[in-house]
Amino acid sequence: MTAPAPTPAIDPPLPAGRRPLLEVVDLHVRFDTAAGSAQAVRGVSFTVDEGETIGIVGESGCGKSATILSLPRLLPPSIATISGGSVRFDGTDLLHANERTLHSVRGGEIGVIFQDPLSSLNPVLRMRRQLTEGPRQHLGLTKSKAAERALELLTAVGIPDPQRRLRQYPSEYSGGMRQRAMIAMALASEPRLLLADEPTTALDVTVQAQILALVRRLRVERGLSVVWVTHDLGIIAGLADRVLVMYAGTIVEQADVRTIYHQPHHPYTQALLDSIPRVDVRRRSALPSIPGAPPSLIDPPLGCPFTARCAHRMERCDHERPALRVIGEGHTSACFLDITPKKSS
Amino acid sequence: MSLLQYVVRRFLLAIPTIIGLSIVTFVLANYLPGDPLVRLLGERGAANPKIVATYTKRWGLDKSGPERYFVYMRNLVHGDLGRSTTTQRAVAKDLFDFFPATIELALAAIVVAAVGGVAAGMLAARFKSRWPDAGVRLLALLGSGVPVFWLGLLALEVFYLRLHWVPGPEGRLSSSTHVPPHTTGMYTFDALVHGQWATLWDALRHLILPAFVLGAYFLGLIARMVRASLLEIGGANYLVAARARGMSERRIMLVHALPNALIPVITVLGLAVGGLLAGAVLTETVFAWPGIGRYAVDTAKGLDYQAVLGVTILIGVIYVVSNVIVDVLYATLDPRIRIGR
Amino acid sequence: MTETTSTIATSPGHSTPKKRPRRSVTLTMGTVVISGWVLVTLTVPWWAPFDPVKDQDLHHRLNGPSGAHWFGTDKLGRDVFSRVMYGARISLPLAISSVLLAVLIGCTIGAAAGFFGKWVDEALMRITDVTLSFPAMVLALAIAAALGPGIRNVVIAVVLVTWPEYARLMRGQVLSIKGGDHVKAATAIGCRPGRVFRRHVLPFCSAVIGVKATTDLGVVILLAAGLSFIGVGAVPPDPEWGALVSDGRTSIAHWWIATFPGLAILTVVLAFNFIGDGLRDRYDPYHRRRRPKKWR
Numbered sequence: 001m002t003a004p005a006p007t008p009a010i011d012p013p014l015p016a017g018r019r020p021l022l023e024v025v026d027l028h029v030r031f032d033t034a035a036g037s038a039q040a041v042r043g044v045s046f047t048v049d050e051g052e053t054i055g056i057v058g059e060s061g062c063g064k065s066a067t068i069l070s071l072p073r074l075l076p077p078s079i080a081t082i083s084g085g086s087v088r089f090d091g092t093d094l095l096h097a098n099e100r101t102l103h104s105v106r107g108g109e110i111g112v113i114f115q116d117p118l119s120s121l122n123p124v125l126r127m128r129r130q131l132t133e134g135p136r137q138h139l140g141l142t143k144s145k146a147a148e149r150a151l152e153l154l155t156a157v158g159i160p161d162p163q164r165r166l167r168q169y170p171s172e173y174s175g176g177m178r179q180r181a182m183i184a185m186a187l188a189s190e191p192r193l194l195l196a197d198e199p200t201t202a203l204d205v206t207v208q209a210q211i212l213a214l215v216r217r218l219r220v221e222r223g224l225s226v227v228w229v230t231h232d233l234g235i236i237a238g239l240a241d242r243v244l245v246m247y248a249g250t251i252v253e254q255a256d257v258r259t260i261y262h263q264p265h266h267p268y269t270q271a272l273l274d275s276i277p278r279v280d281v282r283r284r285s286a287l288p289s290i291p292g293a294p295p296s297l298i299d300p301p302l303g304c305p306f307t308a309r310c311a312h313r314m315e316r317c318d319h320e321r322p323a324l325r326v327i328g329e330g331h332t333s334a335c336f337l338d339i340t341p342k343k344s345s
Numbered sequence: 346m347s348l349l350q351y352v353v354r355r356f357l358l359a360i361p362t363i364i365g366l367s368i369v370t371f372v373l374a375n376y377l378p379g380d381p382l383v384r385l386l387g388e389r390g391a392a393n394p395k396i397v398a399t400y401t402k403r404w405g406l407d408k409s410g411p412e413r414y415f416v417y418m419r420n421l422v423h424g425d426l427g428r429s430t431t432t433q434r435a436v437a438k439d440l441f442d443f444f445p446a447t448i449e450l451a452l453a454a455i456v457v458a459a460v461g462g463v464a465a466g467m468l469a470a471r472f473k474s475r476w477p478d479a480g481v482r483l484l485a486l487l488g489s490g491v492p493v494f495w496l497g498l499l500a501l502e503v504f505y506l507r508l509h510w511v512p513g514p515e516g517r518l519s520s521s522t523h524v525p526p527h528t529t530g531m532y533t534f535d536a537l538v539h540g541q542w543a544t545l546w547d548a549l550r551h552l553i554l555p556a557f558v559l560g561a562y563f564l565g566l567i568a569r570m571v572r573a574s575l576l577e578i579g580g581a582n583y584l585v586a587a588r589a590r591g592m593s594e595r596r597i598m599l600v601h602a603l604p605n606a607l608i609p610v611i612t613v614l615g616l617a618v619g620g621l622l623a624g625a626v627l628t629e630t631v632f633a634w635p636g637i638g639r640y641a642v643d644t645a646k647g648l649d650y651q652a653v654l655g656v657t658i659l660i661g662v663i664y665v666v667s668n669v670i671v672d673v674l675y676a677t678l679d680p681r682i683r684i685g686r
Numbered sequence: 687m688t689e690t691t692s693t694i695a696t697s698p699g700h701s702t703p704k705k706r707p708r709r710s711v712t713l714t715m716g717t718v719v720i721s722g723w724v725l726v727t728l729t730v731p732w733w734a735p736f737d738p739v740k741d742q743d744l745h746h747r748l749n750g751p752s753g754a755h756w757f758g759t760d761k762l763g764r765d766v767f768s769r770v771m772y773g774a775r776i777s778l779p780l781a782i783s784s785v786l787l788a789v790l791i792g793c794t795i796g797a798a799a800g801f802f803g804k805w806v807d808e809a810l811m812r813i814t815d816v817t818l819s820f821p822a823m824v825l826a827l828a829i830a831a832a833l834g835p836g837i838r839n840v841v842i843a844v845v846l847v848t849w850p851e852y853a854r855l856m857r858g859q860v861l862s863i864k865g866g867d868h869v870k871a872a873t874a875i876g877c878r879p880g881r882v883f884r885r886h887v888l889p890f891c892s893a894v895i896g897v898k899a900t901t902d903l904g905v906v907i908l909l910a911a912g913l914s915f916i917g918v919g920a921v922p923p924d925p926e927w928g929a930l931v932s933d934g935r936t937s938i939a940h941w942w943i944a945t946f947p948g949l950a951i952l953t954v955v956l957a958f959n960f961i962g963d964g965l966r967d968r969y970d971p972y973h974r975r976r977r978p979k980k981w982r
Binding site: 362368374486490491494502505506619620622631641642644645648650653654657660664 | 813815816817820822823825829830831832834908911912915918928931934935938941944947948955956959
């Protein structure tokens with residue numbers, strides 16, 4: 001996969017004193033499975049400002065999807081428990097909000113795009129029904145007004161012949177079109193925050209690029225805040241203002257997008273970057289991969305979770321878990337290594 | 346292929362089955378041990394040479410097997426199902442008179458089974474592993490093994506003899522109630538159309554218990570299926586997506602989950618048509634319900650063969666046709682089934 | 687590693703480890719109940735308090751359950767308990783012989799159709815199509831009515847309406863197994879068709895057929911009882927369960943007459959269902975995988 005060149009300069013520079021739209025503090029999520037209780041998210045904190053785009057990166061099972069899906073409490077209560085922390089959205093405490101508040105925040109204030117568009121669309125309902133139910137509830141539109149709006153939305157996300165498309169069922173859409181429709185659905189009620197859970201993973205590269213361009217455009221047009229979860233650093237480079245790197249349920253590094261790419265501090269971030277194929281560097285050897293596997297979250301290790309796979313492992317890493325500490329302006333990292341970040345090769 | 350073409354094709358495919366059905370009844374009428382003439386005419390009729398001669402000619406009994414079949418078919422197509430030795434009337438006429446009662450009972454039972462089954466299934470899925478779930482599953486389990494005629498007697502014992510909630514096994518109306526004007530032959534419907542509220546009430550009171558007894562088995566079956574498919578669908582991503590759009594749990598259940606859960610139930614309803622007609626034979630006997638089931642039983646006991654075969658053919662045709670209808674329904678309801686593609 | 691989204695998709699109710707023990711509990715229950723009835727069938731003449739037919743006591747007609755008559759007496763003063771117990775001697779052998787005959791006939795014809803194909807197969811499929819398009823009860827009623835009442839005729843009627851299902855099942859099994867490598871190998875090393883069938887095809891079908899036959903025992907008991915109930919099955923003084931329930935029809939106020947034979951039918955049918963389900967879970971690997979998928 002070719003990474004788009006890092007061009008984070010789409011947005012104007014951040015105006016001073018922007019207030020955070022979303023504040024997540026010390027979030028813990030536990031999954032109760034047959035094999036035991038897994039600590040999927042272990043103390044994650046971050047904020048999202050208005051108009052800001054946050055990228056959350058990490059490999060499968062690092063807790064990134066669990067993190068964002070737990071914000072509007074979308075994880076199934078039968079298996080997932082939010083066991084600690086707080087989530088404040090525009091002053092509202094979402095973890096203790098009642099059903100009513102939750103129903104108006106979901107869809108109305110926070111839109112969500114899911115990983116697999118086909119299974120996330122109801123197969124037996126026409127697209128019109130699925131696109132209009134949000135605006136009818138959140139914006140109080142009539143049936144016909146909502147249908148007009150659905151038409152506009154499909155046009156806005158670049159679906160041709162929307163009139164006909166509204167009458168169709170999800171199975172009649174192509175993969176890329178389904179994801180566009182999902183985006184239209186997520187934006188239907190003018191939310192202020194968009195949560196995207198690996199929305200382009202299932203799509204081929206061209207469609208992926210189109211979807212990314214679409215989100216970039218809508219973000220500027222509508223002043224949206226976005227939290228975009230992916231395992232693909234290449235996508236993040238062209239999209240995010242700030243990047244969180246997650247590993248084994250914790251944030252291991254956090255910085256603005258330039259810093260992450262040019263001065264990564266945490267060995268895990270460095271390893272991730274090394275495993276991206278690059279067109280600008282000639283490489284004779286095989287693409288390096290990170291040896292080993294992430295630790296079990298059912299019985300997480302005492303020390304640094306990355307220690308078993310780390311190239312810079314030290315004695316203390318085994319029994320002491322490094323806390324996130326500030327190592328530069330807006331740059332935090334959970335590693336004991338010297339302040340001076342090692343330049344990645 | 347358009348839907349219409351599909352419907353036509355599906356009906357054409359049913360024709361061989363219906364022809365086969367006529368062969369089976371033909372064989373039953375002519376080739377089982379015993380004198381077919383005696384079966385057709387009864388002992389008294391068979392002793393009268395004049396009647397025998399007429400019948401031999403009419404049903405081609407002096408001809409070879411295949412020719413006889415064609416005569417039989419020709420009579421069938423002309424609606425001549427022979428004559429009942431019990432009622433001394435044309436079987437076709439008898440069926441025409443008795444059929445509406447069975448249709449009324451079967452329709453009521455389908456409504457009971459579908460509404461009750463879906464409600465019970467939803468209840469069980471909603472309270473999975475708690476007492477409503479256990480109760481529904483226990484009832485569904487019992488329903489799968491309970492003899493319908495026995496259930497009918499028990500129901501009468503409890504709701505008629507002990508509680509006096511419903512009238513006894515006296516048919517479709519109390520003896521004091523007049524039969525409503527004939528529109529469809531279904532008394533509840535006819536009474537409704539003609540605004541005879543007292544008659545409607547009386548007809549409903551007579552209908553409710555047999556309908557429940559007849560529908561009980563399918564009620565249990567549907568409850569089990571709805572429960573299972575709701576639980577299967579329970580974690581579906583599109584439900585999470587609907588939740589993410591701010592939909593209430595109630596709406597998610599009714600608008601998003603239920604239609605998906607009901608698709609397999611359609612197939613069961615197809616089976617139910619056959620099962621209900623078969624069950625009607627027993628239920629009608631218990632409740633003295635004057636439909637084709639009881640007609641079949643009464644005539645069968647008198648070895649009134651033409652009448653029994655007439656019922657068999659009628660039920661067979663309905664069964665085949667209802668299966669076709671279910672297939673078509675299935676194709677229209679589930680958008681994922683791309684017809685003919 | 688499980689990705690969170692896929693964790694969401696799997697509902698927790700489907701974690702399999704819990705399922706097995708519960709199933710085998712019902713299997714055990716079913717087996718116990720059926721064993722009990724088989725024991726009754728074999729030994730009832732030695733311990734039944736009364737003769738089911740001859741012991742009429744017109745002074746004690748329609749008596750409710752008591753110490754002397756546990757299930758009460760019927761309108762001829764016969765002991766309902768003895769009649770229900772003796773009824774097992776009719777219903778169980780009837781069901782078992784009907785199902786065995788249906789299995790024998792159905793499987794032979796089905797295997798022939800699957801093995802030889804061509805017109806044999808065509809003919810069979812048409813016949814089964816037709817038979818399966820009648821509700822069994824109605825067809826059985828027509829046949830039983832034509833043959834006249836009597837247990838033997840009930841067996842014939844039941845066999846005639848049930849064999850096609852076995853034929854169809856067997857044909858499908860044979861067709862799917864015929865293409866298997868082990869069958870091709872056996873044919874290649876020169877096994878004669880008879881041997882190939884006996885040694886390499888039949889063992890693979892037995893599980894599926896056995897499971898269906900077990901469940902059908904219950905279905906057949908219901909069917910036969912239904913026929914007797916409407917009066918085209920067992921002939922009066924015979925204490926067939928369906929006929930016993932029918933006795934209670936004329937006097938619903940005397941609830942014991944119909945209730946106890948009905949309970950006998952219910953327990954047997956449920957027990958056979960339990961055993962059938964249990965056997966299916968244990969021996970029929972195809973069915974387990976064939977659990978309803980999300981979409982069909």
